[in-house]
Amino acid sequence: MKQKQFRFSVSTRGRGIYCISHEVCDWVNRQDIQTGLVTLFIPHTSASLLIQENADPDVLEDLNQFFNRLVPDGDSLFKHRAEGPDDMPAHVRSALTQTQLSIPVTENKLTLGIWQGIYLFEHRTAPHKRMIILHYVGE
Secondary structure (H helix, E strand, O other): OEEEEEEEEEEOOOOEEEEOHHHHHHHHHOOOOOOEEEEEEOOOOOEEEEEEEOOOHHHHHHHHHHHHHHOOOOOOOOOOOOOOOOHHHHHHHHHHOEOEEEEEEEOOEEOOOOOEEEEEEEOOOOOOEEEEEEEEEEO
Protein backbone atom coordinates (compact mmCIF):
# COMPACT_ATOMS: atom_id res chain seq x y z
CA MET A 1 0.00 0.00 0.00
CA LYS A 2 1.30 3.45 -0.95
CA GLN A 3 0.32 6.87 0.35
CA LYS A 4 0.84 10.32 -1.17
CA GLN A 5 -0.11 13.80 -0.01
CA PHE A 6 -0.37 17.07 -1.86
CA ARG A 7 -1.48 20.58 -0.94
CA PHE A 8 -2.58 23.32 -3.26
CA SER A 9 -4.29 26.65 -2.85
CA VAL A 10 -7.19 28.28 -4.62
CA SER A 11 -7.64 32.04 -4.73
CA THR A 12 -11.33 32.91 -4.69
CA ARG A 13 -12.94 36.15 -5.79
CA GLY A 14 -15.47 35.92 -2.99
CA ARG A 15 -18.65 33.90 -2.54
CA GLY A 16 -19.16 31.33 -5.25
CA ILE A 17 -18.43 27.83 -6.49
CA TYR A 18 -15.00 27.22 -8.03
CA CYS A 19 -14.07 24.17 -10.09
CA ILE A 20 -10.97 22.35 -8.83
CA SER A 21 -11.41 19.13 -10.85
CA HIS A 22 -8.49 19.84 -13.15
CA GLU A 23 -5.97 20.29 -10.31
CA VAL A 24 -7.12 17.12 -8.53
CA CYS A 25 -7.29 14.94 -11.65
CA ASP A 26 -3.89 16.13 -12.90
CA TRP A 27 -2.22 15.31 -9.59
CA VAL A 28 -3.86 11.86 -9.38
CA ASN A 29 -2.80 11.07 -12.95
CA ARG A 30 0.85 11.85 -12.13
CA GLN A 31 0.97 9.35 -9.25
CA ASP A 32 2.19 5.75 -9.49
CA ILE A 33 -0.91 4.39 -7.74
CA GLN A 34 -3.44 2.68 -10.02
CA THR A 35 -6.25 1.78 -7.61
CA GLY A 36 -7.15 3.47 -4.35
CA LEU A 37 -8.95 6.30 -2.66
CA VAL A 38 -8.30 10.05 -2.74
CA THR A 39 -9.53 12.12 0.17
CA LEU A 40 -9.80 15.90 -0.22
CA PHE A 41 -9.90 18.06 2.89
CA ILE A 42 -10.34 21.81 3.27
CA PRO A 43 -9.07 23.13 6.64
CA HIS A 44 -11.33 26.17 6.74
CA THR A 45 -14.55 26.85 8.65
CA SER A 46 -16.10 29.16 6.06
CA ALA A 47 -15.56 27.20 2.83
CA SER A 48 -16.43 23.66 1.79
CA LEU A 49 -16.14 21.03 -0.93
CA LEU A 50 -18.76 19.70 -3.35
CA ILE A 51 -19.15 17.08 -6.03
CA GLN A 52 -21.72 18.52 -8.39
CA GLU A 53 -22.98 18.90 -11.96
CA ASN A 54 -20.23 20.03 -14.34
CA ALA A 55 -22.20 20.48 -17.57
CA ASP A 56 -24.74 23.24 -16.94
CA PRO A 57 -23.40 26.29 -15.06
CA ASP A 58 -26.98 27.18 -14.07
CA VAL A 59 -26.84 24.34 -11.52
CA LEU A 60 -23.95 26.00 -9.66
CA GLU A 61 -25.60 29.42 -9.83
CA ASP A 62 -28.87 27.96 -8.54
CA LEU A 63 -27.06 26.24 -5.65
CA ASN A 64 -25.37 29.50 -4.72
CA GLN A 65 -28.71 31.36 -4.87
CA PHE A 66 -30.39 28.67 -2.76
CA PHE A 67 -27.76 29.05 -0.03
CA ASN A 68 -28.10 32.85 -0.22
CA ARG A 69 -31.81 32.46 0.51
CA LEU A 70 -31.37 29.68 3.09
CA VAL A 71 -28.70 31.47 5.13
CA PRO A 72 -28.83 35.23 4.41
CA ASP A 73 -26.09 37.60 5.45
CA GLY A 74 -26.84 39.86 8.40
CA ASP A 75 -29.59 37.64 9.85
CA SER A 76 -30.46 38.96 13.34
CA LEU A 77 -30.54 35.36 14.59
CA PHE A 78 -26.72 35.33 14.70
CA LYS A 79 -24.60 36.89 17.46
CA HIS A 80 -21.23 36.05 15.91
CA ARG A 81 -20.28 38.90 13.56
CA ALA A 82 -16.57 39.20 14.36
CA GLU A 83 -15.62 39.54 10.68
CA GLY A 84 -18.79 41.09 9.32
CA PRO A 85 -22.39 40.19 8.45
CA ASP A 86 -21.32 37.24 6.24
CA ASP A 87 -19.20 35.63 8.99
CA MET A 88 -21.69 33.41 10.82
CA PRO A 89 -23.71 32.63 7.67
CA ALA A 90 -20.46 31.33 6.13
CA HIS A 91 -19.98 28.99 9.10
CA VAL A 92 -23.56 27.70 8.80
CA ARG A 93 -23.15 27.11 5.05
CA SER A 94 -19.96 25.18 5.73
CA ALA A 95 -21.71 23.09 8.40
CA LEU A 96 -24.47 22.21 5.91
CA THR A 97 -22.03 21.05 3.24
CA GLN A 98 -18.75 19.10 3.47
CA THR A 99 -15.17 19.79 4.43
CA GLN A 100 -14.02 16.38 3.18
CA LEU A 101 -14.66 14.25 0.09
CA SER A 102 -13.49 10.71 -0.70
CA ILE A 103 -13.30 9.59 -4.33
CA PRO A 104 -12.31 6.11 -5.55
CA VAL A 105 -9.55 5.80 -8.16
CA THR A 106 -9.57 3.07 -10.81
CA GLU A 107 -6.81 2.66 -13.41
CA ASN A 108 -5.20 5.91 -12.22
CA LYS A 109 -8.37 7.96 -12.83
CA LEU A 110 -10.96 9.41 -10.47
CA THR A 111 -14.22 7.49 -10.77
CA LEU A 112 -16.41 10.56 -11.05
CA GLY A 113 -19.61 10.29 -13.05
CA ILE A 114 -19.70 11.82 -16.51
CA TRP A 115 -21.55 14.91 -15.26
CA GLN A 116 -19.64 15.34 -11.99
CA GLY A 117 -17.00 17.88 -11.08
CA ILE A 118 -15.16 18.75 -7.86
CA TYR A 119 -15.72 22.23 -6.46
CA LEU A 120 -14.59 24.55 -3.70
CA PHE A 121 -17.61 26.39 -2.29
CA GLU A 122 -16.48 29.78 -0.95
CA HIS A 123 -18.96 31.08 1.62
CA ARG A 124 -17.38 34.47 2.38
CA THR A 125 -18.06 37.55 0.26
CA ALA A 126 -14.44 38.76 0.23
CA PRO A 127 -11.65 37.05 -1.75
CA HIS A 128 -9.71 34.37 0.13
CA LYS A 129 -6.82 32.01 -0.45
CA ARG A 130 -8.02 28.50 0.44
CA MET A 131 -5.84 25.45 1.08
CA ILE A 132 -6.89 21.99 -0.08
CA ILE A 133 -5.12 18.85 1.07
CA LEU A 134 -5.22 15.63 -0.97
CA HIS A 135 -4.38 12.25 0.55
CA TYR A 136 -4.11 9.29 -1.81
CA VAL A 137 -3.94 5.69 -0.55
CA GLY A 138 -3.74 2.67 -2.83
CA GLU A 139 -1.62 0.31 -4.84
